[in-house]
Amino acid sequence: MLTFKPAGVDEAEALSDLAITSKGYWGYPEDLLELWGKDLRIRKEFIQENVVRTINLKSELIGFFGLRISRECELEHMWLLPAYIGKGYGKAAFEEVQNEFRRLGITKFFIVSDPNAEKFYISQGARRVGEVESKPQNRFLPKLRFDLS
Numbered sequence: 001m002l003t004f005k006p007a008g009v010d011e012a013e014a015l016s017d018l019a020i021t022s023k024g025y026w027g028y029p030e031d032l033l034e035l036w037g038k039d040l041r042i043r044k045e046f047i048q049e050n051v052v053r054t055i056n057l058k059s060e061l062i063g064f065f066g067l068r069i070s071r072e073c074e075l076e077h078m079w080l081l082p083a084y085i086g087k088g089y090g091k092a093a094f095e096e097v098q099n100e101f102r103r104l105g106i107t108k109f110f111i112v113s114d115p116n117a118e119k120f121y122i123s124q125g126a127r128r129v130g131e132v133e134s135k136p137q138n139r140f141l142p143k144l145r146f147d148l149s
Contacts, residue, residue, distance in 0.1 A: 002089060004096050007052040007064060009044040015052075015064050015079075016041045022063070022079035026116045035135050042066070042077070051100055055080065055093050062089065065097050073101065073109040075146075094124050102148055111144040118142045 007015060019040040024033055046052065046066060055063035062084045066077035075097055080090055101109055111121055112132050122128070126144040134141045 001058060002092050003056045004053040004093075005056060007047050007054050007066075009047050011054065012042045012044045012047060014061065015047075015054075018061070018064065018081060019077060019079045021081060022085075023114070025082040025085055026114065032136075039135070050076070051104075052077075053096065053100070055089065055096075057084070057089070063093060065093055067097065067100055067109070069104060069106070073106050075109055075111045090120060091124065094121075098146075098148060106148070108145060108147045111146065113142050113144055115142060118144065121146070 019042065020033060020037055023036065023040060028036075042052070042064075050069060051067040053065055054061055055065070063080035064077065065075065065079075068074045068076045078090070078093060078097065080093070084090075110129075111126060113121055118128070121144050124146075126146040128142050129145045130143040131140040132143050133139070
């Protein structure tokens with residue numbers, strides 16, 4: 001059974017490691033994972049100031065998501081361990097993301113997606129609205145918008 005629980009600040013390091021492991025699923029070389037590692041680190045302050053939920057299968061942590069609530073709300077993190085990708089858990093987690101935004105009265109949010117994950121978000125109803133420059137220089141990430149209706 002899949003459950004979603006508020007993340008605790010004591011989980012920041014485990015969530016950081018999970019994000020880097022998940023990013024590695026796409027076959028990126030180690031030098032790029034190291035380059036992106038700082039940006040993938042989940043800080044205690046991020047957990048305190050935003051909506052962060054762990055994704056658990058039975059009692060096992062298999063992923064997490066983080067929502068930044070601001071003028072332009074964003075799904076900032078959504079990661080699953082590689083063994084759980086492609087098995088429907090991402091879809092269930094994304095439905096929970098939508099539920100969280102709805103509970104907060106938010107009608108739209110943005111996603112700056114890994115290029116490999118863009119197709120998933122589009123299949124869930126997001127649409128591409130632009131690009132955001134990323135590391136290394138001249139690399140661009142899709143920016144998506146999801147409208148809750």
